[in-house]
Amino acid sequence: MPHLIPRLFKQEPLQRKITQLQDTIRERDAQLVAAGKEVEKAKQDGQLETFMVVAQRQIAYLEGQVRDLQKAE
DSSP states (O other): OTTHHHHHHHHHHHHHHHHHHHHHHHHHHHHHHHHHHHHHHHHHHTOHHHHHHHHHHHHHHHHHHHHHHHHHO
16 A cells, blocks of 8 residues: 555646646637637628737647647646
8 A cells, every 4th residue: 555655646746737738728718719709700890801810829829838838748
């Protein structure tokens, strides 16, 4: 049984990282839903092209954030 204790301590950082990534995914999903709503509004307003430029910048930023999180592993 004592040999299990160090193993559990090794799993804690991994579990924290998994939880952090799950939270990040939830945040990104919420941002995606919000972006979808903005797309619909932009379509109605006739500003889709401008919105697409902004959306591409946001996507690039979010992809960079995900890469940074993955590097931290």
